[in-house]
Amino acid sequence: MTALPQERRVVTAIPGPKSQELQARRTAAVAQGVGSVLPVFTARAGGGIIEDVDGNRLIDFGSGIAVTSVGASAEAVVRRASAQLADFTHTCFMVTPYEGYVEVAEALAELTPGDHAKKSALFNSGAEAVENAVKIARSYTKRQAVVVFDHGYHGRTNLTMALTSKNMPYKHGFGPFAPEVYRVPVAYGYRWPTGPENAGPEAAAQAIDQISKQVGAENVAAVIIEPVLGEGGFIEPAKGFLPAIRKFASDHGIVFVADEIQSGFCRTGQWFACEDEGVVPDLITTAKGIAGGLPLAAVTGRAEIMDAAHAGGLGGTYGGNPVACAGALGAIETMKELDLNARAKNIEAVMKARLSAMQDKFDVIGDVRGRGAMIAIELVKDRTTKEPNPEATAALAKACHAEGLLVLTCGTYGNVLRFLPPLVIGEDLLNEGLDIIEQAFARI
Numbered sequence: 001m002t003a004l005p006q007e008r009r010v011v012t013a014i015p016g017p018k019s020q021e022l023q024a025r026r027t028a029a030v031a032q033g034v035g036s037v038l039p040v041f042t043a044r045a046g047g048g049i050i051e052d053v054d055g056n057r058l059i060d061f062g063s064g065i066a067v068t069s070v071g072a073s074a075e076a077v078v079r080r081a082s083a084q085l086a087d088f089t090h091t092c093f094m095v096t097p098y099e100g101y102v103e104v105a106e107a108l109a110e111l112t113p114g115d116h117a118k119k120s121a122l123f124n125s126g127a128e129a130v131e132n133a134v135k136i137a138r139s140y141t142k143r144q145a146v147v148v149f150d151h152g153y154h155g156r157t158n159l160t161m162a163l164t165s166k167n168m169p170y171k172h173g174f175g176p177f178a179p180e181v182y183r184v185p186v187a188y189g190y191r192w193p194t195g196p197e198n199a200g201p202e203a204a205a206q207a208i209d210q211i212s213k214q215v216g217a218e219n220v221a222a223v224i225i226e227p228v229l230g231e232g233g234f235i236e237p238a239k240g241f242l243p244a245i246r247k248f249a250s251d252h253g254i255v256f257v258a259d260e261i262q263s264g265f266c267r268t269g270q271w272f273a274c275e276d277e278g279v280v281p282d283l284i285t286t287a288k289g290i291a292g293g294l295p296l297a298a299v300t301g302r303a304e305i306m307d308a309a310h311a312g313g314l315g316g317t318y319g320g321n322p323v324a325c326a327g328a329l330g331a332i333e334t335m336k337e338l339d340l341n342a343r344a345k346n347i348e349a350v351m352k353a354r355l356s357a358m359q360d361k362f363d364v365i366g367d368v369r370g371r372g373a374m375i376a377i378e379l380v381k382d383r384t385t386k387e388p389n390p391e392a393t394a395a396l397a398k399a400c401h402a403e404g405l406l407v408l409t410c411g412t413y414g415n416v417l418r419f420l421p422p423l424v425i426g427e428d429l430l431n432e433g434l435d436i437i438e439q440a441f442a443r444i
């Protein structure tokens, strides 16, 4: 297979005729509840490019929702996974174990924050990892309550829907949801009433007061927070917030769970986003970027907490599939060899400089934020009222798609354009994508 040329190419309308034919088949065969951002059907993908079945080559600012950080066909991932495929695809780790699972657990112990003894359990999806983090925390504390935060996102299973903040499309019509879940404020700096500089300590005080008065700290098994909130709008909790919640959890025997499924594995310019303020979680959930596109997720944490679940209490048929574990070892090899943390920091510098310049030109841009290659702009109708502008957000995304740039939106109010390029994207493609965004702003 020849390498995919790293060039944008638009040779048909987007989506093109072959994608449209496939879309008709998809409509007839696939449940409508499974949506797609852009109905172009992929033929190949690699680096910063997705090639569709009509020969168009799109610049990828989505990474399959923060998954293909090393690219969608990274050499080490393909090499290791192919070799594993030829040996065996599955035996079930709960039946006959295999070394790859252990190697991934050893790598997670090495790479995750904290120099304490750590253990892991592997799963298939982020939601499954979050579900099991709750099981483990409840086993360890013998408590039931779980505290989550405004704008948080943790998955689409019944418990993780309960943990997730936004109703539509994630929760609407799918209740009743799991009990013993409590939601408290997060330090959303851009929208904090007294200004971003006060958001950290004030939001922490409000959250801790609510937990103490409405739940009782002694009843809380875990607090679960994304060190950079993803689906809720790429919200970096204002400085001081995470350390304050971390201290509160430590003071009250509460398990602090960092959900780094979207922010982890070099995405924000560090192995894990909670390192930014020196926060060491008790448990950390990971998925997405961990395995270069193969389905793998993990709970990693303090050995004494991870071992609290009784033997046989954790597992699942495919958890830690050997091919996915091989992919993870390939992805981690790539992250180290290419120093993708440094690449992410460079992506941040390039994107923030260009987007901040656009903010000076276009009043619709209310906020530019994020870290590493997890960058976003929040669009508003009025900079003073900060009224969300989901209409402009959708129009901008559509304009980018038509020009061969794949971008994603997010946010509780649907007014955040987020940028998640593969960390291996070339700087020329990155800047070409930014050119398309700037031209789109000038047109909406």
Ligand SMILES: Cc1ncc(COP(=O)(O)O)c(CNCCCC(=O)O)c1O
Pocket: 065, 124, 125, 126, 127, 128, 130, 153, 154, 155, 156, 226, 230, 231, 259, 260, 261, 262, 263, 287, 288
């Ligand atoms: C922080 C955080 N925790 C948990 C999850 C859930 O991970 P799964 O692998 O999608 O189950 C996510 C997945 N985010 C993308 C969801 C896309 C969609 O379903 O529309 C996350 O970002």
